[in-house]
Amino acid sequence: MFLIPDAVVRFFHRMASPPHFYALTEKLMPWLVTIFVLLTAAGLYGGLVLAPPDYQQGDSYRIIYIHVPSAWMSLFIYMVMAAAAGIGLVWRIKLAEIVAISSAPIGASFTFIALVTGSLWGKPMWGTWWVWDARLTSELILLFLYLGVIGLYGAIDDKRVASKAIAILALVGVVNIPIIHYSVEWWNTLHQGPTVTKMDKPSIHVTMLVPLLFMALSFKMYYVIAMLQRAKVELLQRERNAQWVKNMLLEKQS
Amino acid sequence: MTFNSFAEFLAMGGYAFYVWGSYGLTLIVLLANIIIPVWQRKQLLRSLALKQQRSES
Incomplete structure (x- = not known):
């Protein structure tokens, strides 16, 4: 990764210059918000009004439209955070450091939402708020990793040094990501297996799947905005x- | 349409607490993640502007 020509690095340094970035976000924001509102309206209307009730779970399954996209975001944001932190660590690009630390609270929020909505879904369906199942436990560890990143950053006054420290923590924590993803396959516990991201064919009806994908995109937009x-x-x-x-x-x- | 009336929609087939609880909590958390940084930026810009004015005069 040290073989990238100087000209390319200089180009990224210029694009990632703070005033350029600040002005760009101001310009982009109305567009991002518009796309977010449209996606969310379509997703919520499709999921809460149009989609039929589940033949086993009735209307309780409608929690899926925030639970699953939040869980996806918790992993996605972690990967973005770790990648940005890694880039900041190697090339000392200020903006990469800023993207990394700015992602942490949002990732923690989505992890928290995934855990709590899972709990609110688990109570009527499994009969319990919480079990020490592999999926739930590894997701809880993810929340602690996010909180660790936020706490570590806050504890170091020099923010360039703090960014190096959280980069190492975030990169080491990447090991948890495949564990979360494959936990439902490696360990046969209470949390159900994947229904959407299966390689062959998703085992979810299209009227339920489409709003779910809208919500997934809506949460991605939300992440960019926040x-x-x-x-x-x-x-x-x-x-x-x-x-x-x-x-x-x-x-x-x- | 899945629901025959608005009341039925709100009842969520008897799962109102779990479904609306999930959506309500999500709304609060996501709103907070926008309101807090916007408020922080306003505070910061105000204090920086004050400092600048003082150093000029």
């Missing part, structure tokens, strides 16, 4: 003495 909001705060805090921040403040005053 992550950019956090990134802007983080960027301003780190760059508070930079000339571009001073210029921006002067513009706002006049």
